[in-house]
Amino acid sequence: MRLERRTLLQMLAASPLPALLGVSPAVLERALRVSGRARTQELGHYAPTFFNPSEWETVRLLADLIIPRDDRSGSATDAGAPEFMDYVLAEGSESQQVAIRGGLSWLDRECRARYGSRFYDATPTERTEMLNAIAWPDRSAPSVSPGVAFFNRFRDLVASGFWSSEIGVKDVGYVGNAFVTSWTGCPEEARRKIGL
Numbered sequence: 001m002r003l004e005r006r007t008l009l010q011m012l013a014a015s016p017l018p019a020l021l022g023v024s025p026a027v028l029e030r031a032l033r034v035s036g037r038a039r040t041q042e043l044g045h046y047a048p049t050f051f052n053p054s055e056w057e058t059v060r061l062l063a064d065l066i067i068p069r070d071d072r073s074g075s076a077t078d079a080g081a082p083e084f085m086d087y088v089l090a091e092g093s094e095s096q097q098v099a100i101r102g103g104l105s106w107l108d109r110e111c112r113a114r115y116g117s118r119f120y121d122a123t124p125t126e127r128t129e130m131l132n133a134i135a136w137p138d139r140s141a142p143s144v145s146p147g148v149a150f151f152n153r154f155r156d157l158v159a160s161g162f163w164s165s166e167i168g169v170k171d172v173g174y175v176g177n178a179f180v181t182s183w184t185g186c187p188e189e190a191r192r193k194i195g196l
Helices: 005-014 017-021 025-040 053-066 081-091 094-115 124-134 142-163 166-171 188-193
Strands: none
Touching (some): 081 142
16 A cells, blocks of 8 residues: 555654644644645745745755765755755744754854855865764764754754655655555564564
């Protein structure tokens, strides 16, 4: 049985995801619809309502650095994750908005201090070095703790947008509820793994 997008939207809206993102289930469902429509339109025609143009450039770049295109699936921008994030943030809580906007500003200030340019204009090597400094909380210096908090929140938003999209659902191989014609019990390999 094929999982319909409407069913997926209903499942996600009923999950804990809206609370995690700080939005209502209705806002989450609309965000998923917006990101799906944006993905089917020509790139560049989406007009963000929360992010300003400079932030939008950085959001799209950073989202694709977090989930790049590979031989298995498209990137975060291919999936409409930035559009999803824009909608969720425009409709979300002020604290979530301040955290993301402040984090993008922190990222640009930190890159200017280190490399003389904002994150978007930094070289790929500089971007990687910057992200390595904030991507792993246990290994990050206390001086970059605002960046660590921002990156964790941003990464969660990107992942939520990606894996709730059609591309993301295909990426994990979810096929929905499938009819089992006969049950032969737990596979022997699984039984051995759990010690039975």
